[in-house]
Amino acid sequence: MAEQSSGQLLLGIDLGTSRTAVVSSRGYRHIIRSVVGYPKDIIGIKMLGKTQAFGDEALQKKSALVLYHPLEDGVIREGSERDYNAAFELLRHVVGLAAEGHEGKVSGIIGVPARASVLNKELLLRIASELLDTALVVSEPFMVAYYLNRLGNCIIIDIGAGTVDICAMKGTVPAPEDQVTLLKGGDYIDERLEAAIGQRYPEVQLTRNLVRTIKEEHAFVGEPDGPVTVTLRSQGKPAQYELTAELRLVCESIVPDIVEQLTTLIKGFDPEDQQDALDNIILAGGGSRIRGLPAMIADALREYGRIRVTVIDDPDYAGALGALRLATELPPEHWDKVGFASR
Ligand SMILES: Nc1ncnc2c1ncn2[C@@H]1O[C@H](COP(=O)(O)OP(=O)(O)OP(=O)(O)O)[C@@H](O)[C@H]1O
Ligand SMILES: [Mg+2]
Structure with missing residues (x-):
């Protein structure tokens, strides 16, 4: 530039x-x-x-x-x-x-x-x-x-570490009632994943940073592509541990709140703009990389008719x-x- x-x-x-x-x-x-x-x-x-x-x-x-x-x-x-x-x-x-x-x-x-x-x-x-x-x-x-050049009739879901920010764009600088912040973001997933692994494999040594790395590599919602197995240490010795169900459960735990807030924000668009907004639901932030998330959100909103959920290219x-x-x-x-x- x-x-x-x-x-x-x-x-x-x-x-x-x-x-x-x-x-x-x-x-x-x-x-x-x-x-x-x-x-x-x-x-x-x-x-x-x-x-x-x-x-x-x-x-x-x-x-x-x-x-x-x-x-x-x-x-x-x-x-x-x-x-x-x-x-x-x-x-x-x-x-x-x-x-x-x-x-x-x-x-x-x-x-x-x-x-x-x-x-x-x-x-x-x-x-x-x-x-x-x-x-x-x-x-x-x-x-x-603004990056997407989409200032009207879209909904941005920014899944960060501390928060998930959802914002309805209506062609102006968003008003407070067009934005919602949920406190269950990536850090919340890490916390829950650490607890879930600890519960299933109490002998395993974990740090929050290690748990975050596992999540960033394997996070998914919906049906798994295959089992998720990672190398962890117990008593200093490495071994393979299977974490498929735990990962799925904790990643899916942020979805219901997001869907609930989406339904509220959708109602806030003029009726003639609602379809356009539903065609332009955009996931951003590091958490947008959770596999299967667009499909799961779209599926939860299926009563609303046609839905398009996309993921930003450079979160x-x-x-x-x-x-x-x-x-x-x-x-x-x-x-x-x-x-x-x-x-
Ligand atoms: N591949 C991935 N799968 C799942 N989560 C991921 C992935 N990559 C990064 N994250 C998570 O995304 C979060 C960081 O996202 P981002 O950088 O957008 O947050 P932030 O902007 O700093 O936070 P906030 O928006 O809450 O202020 C972290 O929790 C990180 O672990
Ligand atoms: Mg952010």
């Missing part, structure tokens, strides 16, 4: 619960886990060689660090200075990477979980305005819709790319007229 003639660098940022993605008008792309680590003590500072670490580096050195996930459950916890600071540092880090070497103005649009865009507006805007010359904070499903960067696209098509001078902006 070409740089703006004014010499202004534009950024699109997706500040997610589990991952933060940034893209720039110069073609820069980067994604990191949304975690900041601060050394526990003086030895930690010595080991790290600095006073904070981000993303995978923070996770790898976690024994020496106190870790902060600034957007737990999709929002900055009210009154938590540490969460606020961690969100600030994380954004400063990604803006710094994307704008390295750039002399002129830097403006950016930040997509945040729908719940944060409703509850944490002021906080997020304060952070954004300290880091960028012009900033706009918008809800993440809207950014995904990692769609939100950030949508934000960049909006930033490019709508110059920063106009941002105070959309959603909430700061300059």
